[in-house]
Amino acid sequence: xxxxxxxxxxxxxxxxxxxxxxxxxxxxxxxxxxxxxxxxxxxxxxxxxxxxxxxxxxxxxxxxxxxxxxxxxxxxxxxxxxxxxxxxxxxxxxxxxxxxxxxxxxxxxxxxxxxxxxxxxxxxxxxxxxxxxxxxxxxxxxxxxxxxxxxxxxxxxxxxxxxxxxxxxxxxxxxxxxxxxxxxxxxxxxxxxxxxxxxxxxxxxxxxxxxxxxxxxxxxxxxxxxxxxxxxxxxxxxxxxxxxxxxxxxxxxxxxxxxxxxxxxxxxxxxxxxxxxxxxxxxxxxxxxxxxxxxxxxxxxxxxxxxxxxxxxxxxxxxxxxxxxxxxxxxxxxxxxxxxxxxxxxxx
Ligand code: SAH
Ligand code: SF4
Numbered sequence: 001x002x003x004x005x006x007x008x009x010x011x012x013x014x015x016x017x018x019x020x021x022x023x024x025x026x027x028x029x030x031x032x033x034x035x036x037x038x039x040x041x042x043x044x045x046x047x048x049x050x051x052x053x054x055x056x057x058x059x060x061x062x063x064x065x066x067x068x069x070x071x072x073x074x075x076x077x078x079x080x081x082x083x084x085x086x087x088x089x090x091x092x093x094x095x096x097x098x099x100x101x102x103x104x105x106x107x108x109x110x111x112x113x114x115x116x117x118x119x120x121x122x123x124x125x126x127x128x129x130x131x132x133x134x135x136x137x138x139x140x141x142x143x144x145x146x147x148x149x150x151x152x153x154x155x156x157x158x159x160x161x162x163x164x165x166x167x168x169x170x171x172x173x174x175x176x177x178x179x180x181x182x183x184x185x186x187x188x189x190x191x192x193x194x195x196x197x198x199x200x201x202x203x204x205x206x207x208x209x210x211x212x213x214x215x216x217x218x219x220x221x222x223x224x225x226x227x228x229x230x231x232x233x234x235x236x237x238x239x240x241x242x243x244x245x246x247x248x249x250x251x252x253x254x255x256x257x258x259x260x261x262x263x264x265x266x267x268x269x270x271x272x273x274x275x276x277x278x279x280x281x282x283x284x285x286x287x288x289x290x291x292x293x294x295x296x297x298x299x300x301x302x303x304x305x306x307x308x309x310x311x312x313x314x315x316x317x318x319x320x321x322x323x324x325x326x327x328x329x330x331x332x333x334x335x336x337x338x339x340x341x342x343x344x345x346x347x348x
Pocket of ligand 2: 051052053054055058059060061062096097098130
Protein backbone atom coordinates (compact mmCIF):
# COMPACT_ATOMS: atom_id res chain seq x y z
CA UNK A 1 0.00 0.00 0.00
CA UNK A 2 1.24 3.47 -0.89
CA UNK A 3 2.34 5.21 2.33
CA UNK A 4 0.14 8.03 3.60
CA UNK A 5 1.78 11.43 3.12
CA UNK A 6 0.25 13.04 6.20
CA UNK A 7 1.21 10.08 8.36
CA UNK A 8 4.81 10.37 7.11
CA UNK A 9 4.92 14.09 7.86
CA UNK A 10 3.65 13.34 11.36
CA UNK A 11 6.35 10.72 11.99
CA UNK A 12 9.09 12.95 10.62
CA UNK A 13 7.97 15.86 12.76
CA UNK A 14 8.14 14.01 16.11
CA UNK A 15 10.34 15.76 18.69
CA UNK A 16 9.39 14.34 22.06
CA UNK A 17 12.09 11.88 23.26
CA UNK A 18 9.54 9.25 24.37
CA UNK A 19 7.67 9.47 21.11
CA UNK A 20 10.94 9.21 19.20
CA UNK A 21 11.94 6.14 21.20
CA UNK A 22 8.57 4.59 20.27
CA UNK A 23 9.12 5.45 16.62
CA UNK A 24 12.52 3.72 16.56
CA UNK A 25 11.07 0.72 18.38
CA UNK A 26 8.23 0.41 15.92
CA UNK A 27 10.65 0.61 12.98
CA UNK A 28 12.92 -1.98 14.62
CA UNK A 29 10.01 -4.43 15.03
CA UNK A 30 9.21 -4.09 11.33
CA UNK A 31 12.85 -4.59 10.45
CA UNK A 32 12.96 -7.77 12.57
CA UNK A 33 9.88 -9.20 10.88
CA UNK A 34 10.79 -8.22 7.34
CA UNK A 35 14.56 -8.54 7.02
CA UNK A 36 15.82 -9.89 10.36
CA UNK A 37 18.62 -8.68 12.58
CA UNK A 38 21.63 -9.67 10.55
CA UNK A 39 23.83 -6.73 9.56
CA UNK A 40 25.42 -6.93 6.14
CA UNK A 41 28.83 -5.36 5.74
CA UNK A 42 29.92 -3.69 2.54
CA UNK A 43 33.48 -2.45 2.70
CA UNK A 44 33.63 0.91 0.95
CA UNK A 45 36.56 1.87 -1.28
CA UNK A 46 36.69 5.59 -2.04
CA UNK A 47 38.41 5.07 -5.35
CA UNK A 48 38.90 8.65 -6.50
CA UNK A 49 37.98 12.19 -5.51
CA UNK A 50 38.16 13.49 -9.07
CA UNK A 51 34.72 14.74 -10.06
CA UNK A 52 33.44 16.50 -13.15
CA UNK A 53 30.38 17.81 -11.33
CA UNK A 54 29.96 20.74 -9.04
CA UNK A 55 27.16 20.00 -6.57
CA UNK A 56 27.02 23.00 -4.22
CA UNK A 57 26.94 20.94 -1.02
CA UNK A 58 29.87 18.63 -1.74
CA UNK A 59 33.45 19.08 -0.54
CA UNK A 60 35.01 17.29 -3.53
CA UNK A 61 33.07 19.16 -6.23
CA UNK A 62 35.08 20.25 -9.26
CA UNK A 63 35.00 23.93 -8.21
CA UNK A 64 37.00 23.24 -5.05
CA UNK A 65 40.64 23.75 -6.02
CA UNK A 66 41.82 23.71 -2.45
CA UNK A 67 42.93 20.09 -2.05
CA UNK A 68 44.78 17.34 -3.82
CA UNK A 69 43.01 14.99 -6.17
CA UNK A 70 43.84 11.28 -6.12
CA UNK A 71 42.86 8.05 -7.81
CA UNK A 72 43.77 4.79 -6.13
CA UNK A 73 45.82 2.43 -8.30
CA UNK A 74 44.44 -0.87 -9.54
CA UNK A 75 46.93 -2.70 -7.33
CA UNK A 76 45.93 -0.80 -4.19
CA UNK A 77 42.21 -1.15 -4.90
CA UNK A 78 42.65 -4.90 -5.33
CA UNK A 79 44.62 -5.09 -2.10
CA UNK A 80 41.70 -3.43 -0.31
CA UNK A 81 39.22 -5.75 -2.00
CA UNK A 82 41.28 -8.77 -0.97
CA UNK A 83 41.33 -7.53 2.62
CA UNK A 84 37.57 -7.27 2.50
CA UNK A 85 37.29 -10.80 1.15
CA UNK A 86 39.66 -12.17 3.79
CA UNK A 87 37.57 -10.50 6.51
CA UNK A 88 34.56 -12.38 5.08
CA UNK A 89 32.65 -9.24 4.22
CA UNK A 90 30.11 -10.43 1.66
CA UNK A 91 30.39 -7.37 -0.58
CA UNK A 92 32.11 -4.13 -1.27
CA UNK A 93 31.12 -0.72 -2.59
CA UNK A 94 33.23 1.17 -5.09
CA UNK A 95 32.52 4.89 -4.79
CA UNK A 96 34.07 7.94 -6.45
CA UNK A 97 33.40 11.33 -7.96
CA UNK A 98 31.73 11.26 -11.35
CA UNK A 99 33.73 10.71 -14.53
CA UNK A 100 32.43 9.68 -17.94
CA UNK A 101 35.61 9.39 -20.03
CA UNK A 102 36.59 6.16 -21.79
CA UNK A 103 39.75 5.58 -19.73
CA UNK A 104 37.74 5.66 -16.50
CA UNK A 105 35.00 3.40 -17.87
CA UNK A 106 37.65 0.86 -18.91
CA UNK A 107 39.45 1.13 -15.57
CA UNK A 108 36.23 0.39 -13.66
CA UNK A 109 35.36 -2.52 -15.97
CA UNK A 110 38.78 -4.03 -15.39
CA UNK A 111 38.55 -3.44 -11.65
CA UNK A 112 35.19 -5.24 -11.44
CA UNK A 113 36.55 -8.17 -13.47
CA UNK A 114 39.65 -8.38 -11.26
CA UNK A 115 37.67 -8.24 -8.00
CA UNK A 116 35.44 -11.04 -9.23
CA UNK A 117 38.52 -13.04 -10.18
CA UNK A 118 40.37 -12.60 -6.88
CA UNK A 119 37.31 -13.69 -4.91
CA UNK A 120 36.25 -16.60 -7.11
CA UNK A 121 33.13 -14.63 -7.98
CA UNK A 122 32.15 -14.45 -4.33
CA UNK A 123 32.48 -10.77 -3.42
CA UNK A 124 29.32 -8.88 -4.30
CA UNK A 125 30.01 -5.51 -5.95
CA UNK A 126 27.97 -2.34 -5.49
CA UNK A 127 28.91 0.71 -7.54
CA UNK A 128 28.35 4.36 -6.63
CA UNK A 129 29.93 6.27 -9.50
CA UNK A 130 27.27 8.73 -10.55
CA UNK A 131 25.42 9.32 -13.79
CA UNK A 132 26.50 7.34 -16.86
CA UNK A 133 24.81 6.00 -19.97
CA UNK A 134 22.70 2.86 -19.90
CA UNK A 135 25.30 1.25 -22.13
CA UNK A 136 28.05 1.83 -19.56
CA UNK A 137 25.83 0.61 -16.74
CA UNK A 138 25.16 -2.54 -18.78
CA UNK A 139 28.87 -3.04 -19.42
CA UNK A 140 29.70 -2.84 -15.71
CA UNK A 141 26.81 -5.17 -14.91
CA UNK A 142 28.12 -7.72 -17.39
CA UNK A 143 31.57 -7.43 -15.80
CA UNK A 144 30.02 -8.50 -12.47
CA UNK A 145 28.65 -5.52 -10.52
CA UNK A 146 25.10 -6.16 -9.38
CA UNK A 147 24.00 -3.25 -7.20
CA UNK A 148 24.19 0.50 -7.79
CA UNK A 149 23.69 3.46 -5.46
CA UNK A 150 22.65 6.77 -6.96
CA UNK A 151 21.02 9.19 -4.59
CA UNK A 152 18.37 11.44 -6.06
CA UNK A 153 19.48 13.91 -3.30
CA UNK A 154 16.05 15.62 -3.08
CA UNK A 155 12.86 15.14 -5.08
CA UNK A 156 11.81 18.76 -4.64
CA UNK A 157 12.89 19.98 -8.06
CA UNK A 158 13.02 23.64 -7.04
CA UNK A 159 15.29 22.73 -4.14
CA UNK A 160 17.34 20.53 -6.49
CA UNK A 161 17.95 23.59 -8.68
CA UNK A 162 19.18 25.70 -5.76
CA UNK A 163 21.73 23.00 -4.84
CA UNK A 164 23.19 22.32 -8.28
CA UNK A 165 24.55 24.26 -11.26
CA UNK A 166 22.08 24.70 -14.14
CA UNK A 167 23.52 21.79 -16.16
CA UNK A 168 22.87 19.21 -13.41
CA UNK A 169 19.46 17.77 -14.11
CA UNK A 170 16.99 16.08 -11.81
CA UNK A 171 15.29 14.36 -14.75
CA UNK A 172 18.59 12.91 -16.01
CA UNK A 173 19.34 11.53 -12.58
CA UNK A 174 15.89 9.96 -12.33
CA UNK A 175 16.35 8.48 -15.83
CA UNK A 176 19.66 6.99 -14.66
CA UNK A 177 17.82 5.17 -11.88
CA UNK A 178 15.50 3.70 -14.50
CA UNK A 179 18.42 2.76 -16.79
CA UNK A 180 20.05 0.97 -13.88
CA UNK A 181 16.89 -1.03 -13.30
CA UNK A 182 16.70 -1.98 -16.99
CA UNK A 183 20.37 -2.99 -16.97
CA UNK A 184 19.55 -5.53 -14.24
CA UNK A 185 20.92 -3.90 -11.09
CA UNK A 186 19.42 -3.85 -7.64
CA UNK A 187 18.84 -0.13 -7.42
CA UNK A 188 19.57 2.03 -4.43
CA UNK A 189 18.86 5.71 -4.04
CA UNK A 190 18.51 8.18 -1.20
CA UNK A 191 18.40 11.80 -0.18
CA UNK A 192 20.08 14.15 2.23
CA UNK A 193 17.99 15.39 5.12
CA UNK A 194 18.42 18.84 6.67
CA UNK A 195 19.14 20.64 3.40
CA UNK A 196 18.63 24.40 3.52
CA UNK A 197 14.99 25.16 2.78
CA UNK A 198 13.88 21.51 2.94
CA UNK A 199 10.61 20.76 4.77
CA UNK A 200 9.22 17.58 6.32
CA UNK A 201 6.64 17.55 3.50
CA UNK A 202 9.57 17.40 1.04
CA UNK A 203 10.99 14.39 2.90
CA UNK A 204 7.57 12.70 2.90
CA UNK A 205 7.51 13.21 -0.89
CA UNK A 206 11.02 11.72 -1.11
CA UNK A 207 9.75 8.59 0.63
CA UNK A 208 6.79 8.42 -1.76
CA UNK A 209 9.28 8.70 -4.63
CA UNK A 210 11.20 5.70 -3.24
CA UNK A 211 7.92 3.80 -3.12
CA UNK A 212 6.82 4.81 -6.62
CA UNK A 213 10.22 3.96 -8.14
CA UNK A 214 10.08 0.63 -6.29
CA UNK A 215 13.69 0.93 -5.12
CA UNK A 216 15.55 -1.99 -3.55
CA UNK A 217 17.95 -0.13 -1.28
CA UNK A 218 18.43 3.21 0.41
CA UNK A 219 21.53 5.06 1.56
CA UNK A 220 20.49 8.33 3.14
CA UNK A 221 22.00 10.68 5.60
CA UNK A 222 21.98 14.09 7.18
CA UNK A 223 23.41 16.94 5.17
CA UNK A 224 26.60 18.16 6.85
CA UNK A 225 27.90 21.55 5.63
CA UNK A 226 31.43 21.85 4.29
CA UNK A 227 33.51 25.03 4.63
CA UNK A 228 34.81 24.98 1.08
CA UNK A 229 31.48 25.06 -0.73
CA UNK A 230 29.00 27.76 -1.74
CA UNK A 231 26.96 26.69 1.31
CA UNK A 232 29.79 27.38 3.77
CA UNK A 233 27.67 29.92 5.69
CA UNK A 234 25.79 26.91 7.10
CA UNK A 235 28.86 25.51 8.90
CA UNK A 236 28.41 27.95 11.75
CA UNK A 237 25.12 27.20 13.44
CA UNK A 238 25.11 23.57 12.31
CA UNK A 239 23.57 21.42 15.05
CA UNK A 240 24.98 17.86 14.99
CA UNK A 241 22.47 16.48 17.52
CA UNK A 242 19.56 17.73 15.50
CA UNK A 243 21.12 16.40 12.28
CA UNK A 244 21.60 12.97 13.87
CA UNK A 245 18.00 12.93 15.02
CA UNK A 246 16.81 13.85 11.52
CA UNK A 247 18.90 11.06 10.02
CA UNK A 248 17.50 8.49 12.46
CA UNK A 249 13.91 9.64 11.91
CA UNK A 250 14.38 9.29 8.16
CA UNK A 251 15.64 5.71 8.51
CA UNK A 252 12.76 4.81 10.82
CA UNK A 253 10.10 6.38 8.59
CA UNK A 254 11.52 4.57 5.54
CA UNK A 255 11.58 1.22 7.32
CA UNK A 256 7.96 1.68 8.42
CA UNK A 257 6.80 2.84 4.99
CA UNK A 258 8.86 0.58 2.72
CA UNK A 259 9.30 -2.52 4.91
CA UNK A 260 11.55 -5.06 3.13
CA UNK A 261 14.21 -2.97 1.39
CA UNK A 262 17.86 -2.75 2.45
CA UNK A 263 18.66 0.45 4.34
CA UNK A 264 22.24 1.54 5.05
CA UNK A 265 23.34 3.21 8.23
CA UNK A 266 25.76 5.73 6.76
CA UNK A 267 29.12 7.17 7.71
CA UNK A 268 27.50 10.61 7.97
CA UNK A 269 25.68 9.36 11.09
CA UNK A 270 28.99 8.27 12.55
CA UNK A 271 30.45 11.69 11.79
CA UNK A 272 27.82 13.16 14.13
CA UNK A 273 28.17 10.66 16.95
CA UNK A 274 30.66 7.83 17.58
CA UNK A 275 27.74 5.40 17.94
CA UNK A 276 25.67 7.01 15.18
CA UNK A 277 25.79 3.98 12.92
CA UNK A 278 24.65 1.59 15.68
CA UNK A 279 21.80 3.99 16.45
CA UNK A 280 20.94 3.76 12.76
CA UNK A 281 20.69 -0.03 13.04
CA UNK A 282 18.36 0.37 16.02
CA UNK A 283 16.19 2.79 14.03
CA UNK A 284 15.70 0.26 11.22
CA UNK A 285 18.83 0.09 9.03
CA UNK A 286 20.35 -3.32 8.18
CA UNK A 287 23.45 -2.56 6.09
CA UNK A 288 26.72 -1.04 7.33
CA UNK A 289 29.55 0.16 5.15
CA UNK A 290 32.90 0.13 6.95
CA UNK A 291 35.37 2.43 5.26
CA UNK A 292 38.27 0.30 4.07
CA UNK A 293 39.99 2.96 1.96
CA UNK A 294 43.67 3.19 2.83
CA UNK A 295 43.97 6.02 5.40
CA UNK A 296 46.61 7.63 3.21
CA UNK A 297 43.78 8.74 0.88
CA UNK A 298 41.08 9.49 3.45
CA UNK A 299 41.78 13.17 3.91
CA UNK A 300 41.15 13.65 0.22
CA UNK A 301 37.61 12.30 0.37
CA UNK A 302 35.93 14.88 2.56
CA UNK A 303 32.45 15.16 1.10
CA UNK A 304 31.42 16.92 4.29
CA UNK A 305 33.00 18.38 7.40
CA UNK A 306 34.35 16.08 10.12
CA UNK A 307 34.18 12.84 8.16
CA UNK A 308 35.58 10.15 10.48
CA UNK A 309 39.04 9.01 9.62
CA UNK A 310 39.01 5.70 11.46
CA UNK A 311 41.18 2.96 10.14
CA UNK A 312 38.42 0.43 9.61
CA UNK A 313 40.73 -1.92 7.82
CA UNK A 314 42.56 -2.40 11.08
CA UNK A 315 41.79 -5.71 12.74
CA UNK A 316 41.03 -4.00 16.06
CA UNK A 317 38.30 -1.87 14.45
CA UNK A 318 36.78 -5.02 13.05
CA UNK A 319 36.75 -6.43 16.61
CA UNK A 320 35.20 -3.33 18.09
CA UNK A 321 32.57 -3.19 15.35
CA UNK A 322 31.68 -6.83 15.96
CA UNK A 323 31.42 -6.15 19.69
CA UNK A 324 29.16 -3.14 19.16
CA UNK A 325 26.92 -5.21 16.93
CA UNK A 326 26.61 -8.10 19.36
CA UNK A 327 26.01 -5.58 22.17
CA UNK A 328 22.80 -4.51 20.42
CA UNK A 329 21.79 -8.16 19.94
CA UNK A 330 22.52 -8.42 16.23
CA UNK A 331 24.84 -10.60 14.19
CA UNK A 332 27.00 -10.02 11.09
CA UNK A 333 26.14 -11.72 7.79
CA UNK A 334 29.65 -12.96 7.05
CA UNK A 335 30.30 -14.18 3.49
CA UNK A 336 26.77 -13.26 2.42
CA UNK A 337 25.74 -10.77 -0.24
CA UNK A 338 22.74 -9.79 1.83
CA UNK A 339 20.72 -8.82 -1.20
CA UNK A 340 17.54 -6.85 -0.75
CA UNK A 341 14.56 -9.03 0.23
CA UNK A 342 12.45 -6.58 -1.75
CA UNK A 343 14.44 -7.34 -4.90
CA UNK A 344 14.18 -11.09 -4.36
CA UNK A 345 10.41 -10.81 -4.04
CA UNK A 346 10.14 -8.82 -7.24
CA UNK A 347 12.18 -11.41 -9.11
CA UNK A 348 9.89 -14.26 -8.03
N1 SAH B 1 29.72 11.09 -7.15
C1 SAH B 1 28.78 10.08 -6.82
C2 SAH B 1 29.15 9.31 -5.56
C3 SAH B 1 29.94 10.05 -4.51
S1 SAH B 1 29.07 11.33 -3.67
C4 SAH B 1 27.39 10.65 -6.68
O1 SAH B 1 27.26 11.86 -6.47
O2 SAH B 1 26.44 9.88 -6.81
C5 SAH B 1 28.05 10.34 -2.61
C6 SAH B 1 27.01 11.10 -1.84
O3 SAH B 1 27.61 11.97 -0.91
C7 SAH B 1 26.12 12.01 -2.65
O4 SAH B 1 25.08 11.30 -3.27
C8 SAH B 1 25.62 12.99 -1.58
O5 SAH B 1 24.31 12.64 -1.14
C9 SAH B 1 26.60 12.80 -0.43
N2 SAH B 1 27.13 14.09 0.01
C10 SAH B 1 27.81 15.00 -0.70
N3 SAH B 1 28.06 16.10 0.04
C11 SAH B 1 27.49 15.90 1.25
C12 SAH B 1 27.38 16.68 2.44
N4 SAH B 1 27.91 17.89 2.52
N5 SAH B 1 26.73 16.14 3.51
C13 SAH B 1 26.21 14.90 3.43
N6 SAH B 1 26.27 14.12 2.34
C14 SAH B 1 26.91 14.61 1.25
FE1 SF4 C 1 30.69 14.92 -7.45
FE2 SF4 C 1 29.04 13.23 -6.19
FE3 SF4 C 1 30.16 15.34 -4.92
FE4 SF4 C 1 28.26 15.80 -6.75
S1 SF4 C 1 28.03 14.68 -4.80
S2 SF4 C 1 30.22 16.91 -6.57
S3 SF4 C 1 28.71 14.18 -8.23
S4 SF4 C 1 31.22 13.58 -5.74
